[in-house]
Amino acid sequence: MFVRNFLAASTALVGFATAIPSPSLQERAACSGNTATSRSEWCDYSIDTDYYTEVPDTGVTREYWLELTDVTVAPDGVSRTAMAVNGSIPGPTLFADWGDTVTVHVKNSLTTSQNGTSLHFHGIRQNYTVQNDGVASITQCPTAPGESITYTWRATQYGSSWYHSHFALQAWQGILGGIVINGPATANYDEDLGMLFLNDWDHQTVDQLYMSAQTSGPPTLDNGLINGTNTYESGGFRYNTTFTPGTSYRLRLVNGAVDTHFKFMLDNHTMTVIASDFVPIQPYEATVLNIGMGQRYDVIITADQESTADSFWMRAIPQSACSDNSQSDDIKGIIYYSDSTTTPSTSAYSYTDGCDDETTLVPYISKTVGSTASTTADEPVAVGFNSDNLFRWTMNSTSMVVDWADPSLGQVVNGNTSWEASEAVVSLPNANEWVYIIISTTLPVPHPIHLHGHDFFVVAQGSGSYSSSTTLNLDNPPRRDTAMLPSAGHLVLAFETDNPGAWLMHCHIGWHTSEGFAMQFVERASEISALIDQSSLEENCAAWVSHSETYSIEQDDSGV
Ligand SMILES: *[C@@H]1O[C@H](CO)[C@@H](O)[C@H](O)[C@H]1NC(C)=O
Ligand SMILES: *[C@@H]1O[C@H](CO)[C@@H](O)[C@H](O)[C@H]1NC(C)=O
Numbered sequence: 001m002f003v004r005n006f007l008a009a010s011t012a013l014v015g016f017a018t019a020i021p022s023p024s025l026q027e028r029a030a031c032s033g034n035t036a037t038s039r040s041e042w043c044d045y046s047i048d049t050d051y052y053t054e055v056p057d058t059g060v061t062r063e064y065w066l067e068l069t070d071v072t073v074a075p076d077g078v079s080r081t082a083m084a085v086n087g088s089i090p091g092p093t094l095f096a097d098w099g100d101t102v103t104v105h106v107k108n109s110l111t112t113s114q115n116g117t118s119l120h121f122h123g124i125r126q127n128y129t130v131q132n133d134g135v136a137s138i139t140q141c142p143t144a145p146g147e148s149i150t151y152t153w154r155a156t157q158y159g160s161s162w163y164h165s166h167f168a169l170q171a172w173q174g175i176l177g178g179i180v181i182n183g184p185a186t187a188n189y190d191e192d193l194g195m196l197f198l199n200d201w202d203h204q205t206v207d208q209l210y211m212s213a214q215t216s217g218p219p220t221l222d223n224g225l226i227n228g229t230n231t232y233e234s235g236g237f238r239y240n241t242t243f244t245p246g247t248s249y250r251l252r253l254v255n256g257a258v259d260t261h262f263k264f265m266l267d268n269h270t271m272t273v274i275a276s277d278f279v280p281i282q283p284y285e286a287t288v289l290n291i292g293m294g295q296r297y298d299v300i301i302t303a304d305q306e307s308t309a310d311s312f313w314m315r316a317i318p319q320s321a322c323s324d325n326s327q328s329d330d331i332k333g334i335i336y337y338s339d340s341t342t343t344p345s346t347s348a349y350s351y352t353d354g355c356d357d358e359t360t361l362v363p364y365i366s367k368t369v370g371s372t373a374s375t376t377a378d379e380p381v382a383v384g385f386n387s388d389n390l391f392r393w394t395m396n397s398t399s400m401v402v403d404w405a406d407p408s409l410g411q412v413v414n415g416n417t418s419w420e421a422s423e424a425v426v427s428l429p430n431a432n433e434w435v436y437i438i439i440s441t442t443l444p445v446p447h448p449i450h451l452h453g454h455d456f457f458v459v460a461q462g463s464g465s466y467s468s469s470t471t472l473n474l475d476n477p478p479r480r481d482t483a484m485l486p487s488a489g490h491l492v493l494a495f496e497t498d499n500p501g502a503w504l505m506h507c508h509i510g511w512h513t514s515e516g517f518a519m520q521f522v523e524r525a526s527e528i529s530a531l532i533d534q535s536s537l538e539e540n541c542a543a544w545v546s547h548s549e550t551y552s553i554e555q556d557d558s559g560v
């Protein structure tokens, strides 16, 4: 995978219209990055650069064209309908270098299902580019079938993430793919294997399952996939690759599930964990790794086992404390050593079932949280039934309902910030102030909480209720974009108002997002209009309104 070496010789290039080979590697800027023995370096920058304040000016724009279609797939041998990006699940990986500008043209060709769409670049900070965050009802109307939309953002961070639809449950119909932003790393490795998606999967579609999720709670899912493949009964095949003894490999793990918390492991091997979400961390060793929905971990695994004739199971194990899966002990891939072709006979590391976060995350670039907050948002979480007897989640007693046809950014641009209660807005008018968010639950259900437009600081996280005597960790706490609210516990997050926009915060369990477990921060509203291309916002909305009238589309979820 030595993309860098292959590309290093070429000079900058911008955009192209022909089909891109897979993986979609594009030419890089003059900077040659780093080598297997100098991963902490990055041209004139390094792992020591504070990427919140300094970003390489590569002058390069990476341009991608993606097309969404209705498809029939059989990733575990069982055929069903789905949706795909350029025909595959996961879709093509977007590659860029730290500092590049990325432009993504998305064509909605979902003409069989007539679904609208939007594409969110999870974890991408969208620094002063909120209109490119790709969230239906917040930053845009859904993009109608037959229409296209273009997103442009700067890669101010580096590491691993994913893009996914932010329209209804469409991400889990298959509209997802990886994002790799090349940059420095906190440990050396020989080869970069790229993204490795961990997903849950069912032989019914998420749209078919949604009604039962709303009436009876989360359904038991049939299976799971490792990078888009697994077996089921006698069908399908397993993700597998071959390791060369002595070589170290970087894997970019992402949990792209609708409702599954995984523990990930490779039997007999230890992982060196080097990043959580887009944040490089002090490397630590793990044999079993917790990964919640929406989270990413970058790990390095060295092929250090003795016999070259061996093979090893790779496992993504749904945690029964918060996920139900009928194949939970068989979501597996295979790592072969050089000349092995045998089925592994290795055993899993022992672990305690649970849906918690990793506990030893120390960001490499150390940051301190302001000890006084100008806004403290208290957001207790609860669940109840709406008037149709369907589950609805609430934060601060509000279940979010926002209108596909009336996105927050449009309202701000039109000078109307008299939000309805159901729009679940917390306004943050002032620049560069600290915000604390206290999220708490008395229910024994953990939730992965994701914030758009920011990395947040996890200043408290634990079981039981939060009180004013809870100790806050302000000295370089874990920093990321998705963290677990523990079962019957609390999660206290902090961030700084350094990015004007309307930013969604929500539970990343697909059912829960659709059932209203979401809120939005309207940050520095007076500065937003200047950042918006109003005509593209309005044209996209006009096409959606016309489409939804033609097909009598009804919105039956939160809108995000
Ligand atoms: C995706 O498909 C479109 C054609 O629909 C093609 O032009 C484009 O190059 C493909 N993109 C990638 C990243 O493979
Ligand atoms: C974010 O955007 C602001 C406004 O353009 C700019 O001053 C700041 O340097 C940017 N931050 C990064 C990390 O690029």
Ligand SMILES: *[C@@H]1O[C@H](CO)[C@@H](O)[C@H](O)[C@H]1NC(C)=O
Pocket: 112, 113, 114, 115, 116, 168, 207, 208, 553, 554
């Ligand atoms: C999207 O397509 C799915 C699959 O055909 C369908 O079940 C669902 O109702 C559609 N959703 C909307 C909002 O159009």
Ligand SMILES: *[C@@H]1O[C@H](CO)[C@@H](O)[C@H](O)[C@H]1NC(C)=O
Pocket: 023, 090, 091, 092, 093, 178, 193, 194, 195, 196, 197, 227
């Ligand atoms: C996983 O799939 C993506 C998309 O096809 C691909 O880019 C990536 O290399 C695969 N990962 C591994 C570890 O094989």
Ligand SMILES: *[C@@H]1O[C@H](CO)[C@@H](O)[C@H](O)[C@H]1NC(C)=O
Pocket: 236, 237, 238, 239, 240, 334
């Ligand atoms: C290993 O992956 C290949 C495709 O890359 C597939 O054809 C093969 O069946 C897989 N092996 C197993 C044991 O599933």
Ligand SMILES: *[C@@H]1O[C@H](CO)[C@@H](O)[C@H](O)[C@H]1NC(C)=O
Pocket: 267, 268, 305, 306, 310, 311, 346
């Ligand atoms: C894996 O580790 C176990 C326990 O240490 C050991 O018994 C076994 O031989 C190892 N398997 C392989 C294939 O190396």
Ligand SMILES: *[C@@H]1O[C@H](CO)[C@@H](O)[C@H](O)[C@H]1NC(C)=O
Pocket: 376, 377, 378, 379, 396, 425, 426
């Ligand atoms: C929570 O709801 C109450 C009552 O509607 C409201 O006064 C308060 O501002 C809300 N708090 C937040 C953080 O939204």
Ligand SMILES: *[C@@H]1O[C@H](CO)[C@@H](O)[C@H](O)[C@H]1NC(C)=O
Pocket: 411, 416, 417, 418, 419, 420
């Ligand atoms: C302003 O927004 C509110 C809430 O979305 C809405 O009820 C009201 O009709 C809007 N007013 C105008 C003048 O558009």
Ligand SMILES: [Cu+2]
Pocket: 446, 447, 448, 507, 508, 509, 512, 513, 517
């Ligand atoms: Cu949830």
